[in-house]
Amino acid sequence: MSESVTMPALGESVTEGTVSSWLKKVGDTVEADEPLLEVATDKVDTEVPSPVSGTILEIRVAEDETVAVGTVLAVIGDPAEAAPPAPAAPEPATTTTEPAPEPAGAPEAAPAGQAQGAEVTMPALGESVTEGTVSSWLKKVGDTVEADEPLLEVATDKVDTEVPSPVSGTILEIRVAEDETVAVGTVLAVIGDPAEAAPPAPAAPEPATTTTEPAPEPAGAPETAPAAPAPGPAATAYVTPIVRKLARDKGVDLATVTGTGIGGRIRRQDIEAAAAAADEARRAAEAAQAVPAPAQAAPAPAAPARSAPVVDTALRGRTEKMSRLRQVISERMVDSLQTSAQLTTVVEVDVTRIAALRARAKDDFLATNGTKLTFLPFFVAAATEALKAHPKVNASINGKEVTYHDVEHVGIAVDTPRGLLVPVVKNAGDLNIPGLAKRINDLAARTRDNKVNPDELSGSTFTITNTGSGGALFDTPIINQPEVAILGLGAIRRLPRVVKDVDGGEVIAIRSVCYLALSYDHRLVDGADAARYLATVRKRLEEGDFAGELGL
Known part of the structure; x- marks a missing residue:
């Protein structure tokens, strides 16, 4: 009995997904829960495991194709069941090979100045997508390319993907x-035979008025092209957009990585x-x-005091395009500042108790709950x-309406x-x-490992950012729209403060x-509202x- 693999629902508001790449092909065997394909949505990139063990009998959705949630992507079953679908496969194969000459014929009617091929x-990367942006070309004029080899990267408002060569x-x-x-x-x-590249060359000299000198220039261009195939080894094996983005984020040169996946495919691991x-x-x-430093510093006591930061050679002096996530963050932060009237109120809190x-409870807490108490x-x-x-x-503001929420969905900013x-x-x-400790630690860990679900990244009514983890005293965080407030936590320090003793007198003591x-958004929250809220928190x-909640 065959089993259908469908496009999963990767979030409440997600209605479609794009097949980034297939990790298996028709005829391959697959185990239950083994990664079968990679899917991308506007919120998350993830692998889809096989629901059952068996043989892949049919793949119905090609790579880079966007389909609705619930669409059948593939069929898995017994090898004996693969025989009947086989005769049906050549029919679409013939239909796909017949249009191939058509593009080649179309350029014949094109002007003489355009290459033929x-x-x-x-591509149409979604039902509602009408345009796309060329992010980068992976090949250049004069390069050779194989069918289905990545040719360029395209970005839309819903997905980033690679476009393979059709021929x-x-x-x-x-x-x-x-x-x-x-x-x-x-x-x-335009892709074709090298001989077809010659006709465009004579067309270029015409506007240049000199017909003899420009001719050698196009001929010289291909000579420089072969001299630069140094990045070629990185492109010999197909690399999915998910893996390529991860490599960029971590500063890893794909040419130095040996893939452990099927056919040498480079994977996230x-x-x-x-x-x-x-x-x-x-x-x-x-x-x-650092080791030789103390030996040299022995005769000069001042030398060990020097602690120069390590130079970042991965990014220093480099110009690159912003990642898709950085672009999204950029757009949302600027949009937030342009949408709401933001200002910040700061108070000092004594957290000595x-x-x-926490010092009393953290060891027992870890043993009892299996997670750290921060x-x-x-x-x-x-x-x-x-x-x-x-x-x-x-609360949240939507146009001229305000919604006062009766639940507290708290977003926790995580640096990844x-x-x-x-x-x-x-x-x-x-x-x-x-x-809270279990939920926060679990969410933070899975977010850093890129294992969080799309639903877990949306729906907050209030946000907290722990800027103190980096030693900052305080900052002025930007509101996460459409919320109306965000709370920043500063670093905890031991400082002298004036406090009252048991007799009501004032003394100086070291406090945390x-x-x-x-x-907060001044369109709804006034300074007095912010002060009252902070006073309650303080x-x-x-x-x-909190001793009762910790069992003390």
């Missing part, structure tokens, strides 16, 4: 430059391993540089409780190698300290203090009455 057009041949002409946006169906390049090896090599080099409570759950608990008392801060992401702790107001910075933290 197979045309590469901007084998030589790139005769590139008509659309990088970063140029064109409509679906526009001819991007290979990039992560290469990045880890590079980090270890960098640390070893730093350690080697919480620091002492300061963050205490701040989230206090902030969430205060939202219930100050609904203006837990790819950029800033905000997973959401749903119904945070219903969780105690252990529940930090700053809380609330950025009171709850300074009281430090």
Whole structure:
């Protein structure tokens, strides 16, 4: 009995997905839960596992094709069932081979100044997508390319993907430059036989008035092209957009990576391993540089005080395009500042009692709950409780309407190698300290490992960012639209402060203090509202009455 593999629903608001690449082909055997294909949506890139064990009898959706959720992507079953579909396969094969001469014939009617051959057009990467942007060309004029070999990268408002070459041949002409946006169906390049590249050459000298000198120039261009196939080894094996992006984010040169996937395919694990090896090599080099320093510093006591930062050779002096995630972050941050009237109020909080409570409970907490007890759950608990008392801060604006939420879905900003992401702790107001600690640590870990689900990255009503983890005293965080406030947590420091003793007198004592910075939308929240909210949070933290939730 055969089993259908369908496009999964990768989020509540996701209605379609794009097949980035197939990890198996027709006739291959696959085990249950083994990665079968890679799918991309506007929110997440992920692998889709096989629902059953068996043989792949049919693949119905090609790579780079966008289909609706629930569409049958492939059929898996017993090898005996593969025989009947086989005769049906040649029929589409003949239909696909017949149009191939048509593009070749079309250029015959084209002007003499254009190359003749197979045309590469901007694909339709979704039902509602009408145009695409050429992100980068992976080949140049004069290069040879094989059928289905990646030719260029295209970006739309929904997906980033590679476009494979439809035929084998030589790139005769590139008509659309990088970063140029064109409509679906526009001819991007022409591929054909090298002999077909000659006709465009005479056409170029005509506007140049000198017909003899320009002729050698096109002939010289192909000579320089073969001299630059140094990046060629990286393109010999197909690399999926997901893996290519990860390599860029981690600064890994694909030409130095040996793939462990099927047919030598470079997979995500290979990039992560290469990045880890590079980090270890960098640390070893730093350690080697640091070892001789004390020997030289012995006669000069001032030398050990020098601690120069390590030079980042991966990005320094480099110009590159922003990743898709960085572009999205950029657009949303600028849009937020242009949408709402933002300002920030800051208060100082004494968290000495919480620091002492955490020190007492953290070891038993780890043994009992299997996760670490950080300061963050205490701040989230206090902030969430205060939202219930100050609904203006837990609201969202949509045009001229305001929604005051009756749930507390708290987004936690997480720094990842790819950029800033905000997973959401749903119904945070219903969780105690252990529940918050488990949920926050789990979400943060999976977000950094790119294993978080799309639904977990949306739906927040309020956001918290822990800028103090990097040592910052406080900052002015930007609101996550359409929310109306975001709370920034500053670094906890031990400082002298004036406090009251048991007799009510004032004394100077060393206390654990930090700053809380609330950025809010003045269209709805006034300064007094922000001050009252922060006062509620501060009171709850300074009281430090969380012992009951920790079993103390």
